[in-house]
Amino acid sequence: MTRLLCAPVRKGYRGPYYSSSFVVSSNAKFQTVEDLRGATFAYNGPDSLSGYHAVRLWLHAREETRNFFGDTVMSGGHVASLQLLQSGKVQVACIDQVPLPACLPETARFNLLCVILCLA
DSSP states (O other): OOOOOOOOOOTTSSSOOOOEEEEEOTTOOOOSSGGGTTOOEEESOTTOIIIIIHHHHHHHHTTOOGGGSSOEEEOSSHHHHHHHHHHTSOSEEEEETTTHHHHHHHHGGGOOOEEEEEEO
16 A cells, blocks of 8 residues: 655645646647657656656556657656757657746747646
């Protein structure tokens, strides 16, 4: 059994809340999560809840494997994942909704965000 020790409580929400989202370029042809099959995926790092473990859990719940995505690239963090997305080196990343707005000033000039699905 897993016991919850702590969870973030965001301003404006009732109680703990967590959400991470698949993010793609605004000019990408991806419209559904299934469209992401075979795409190159940037993950923050193996210790990232939003950019790695949430995706693994999502894949496991759908009886998918790591082979759902074509190639994977470890970026090192949220901003780096967004920069790889903007450069075209990857096609999708998964970003925690809490730091995403903070990452936007650094990446807003790229006009790259389109959220496909929130993982809650």
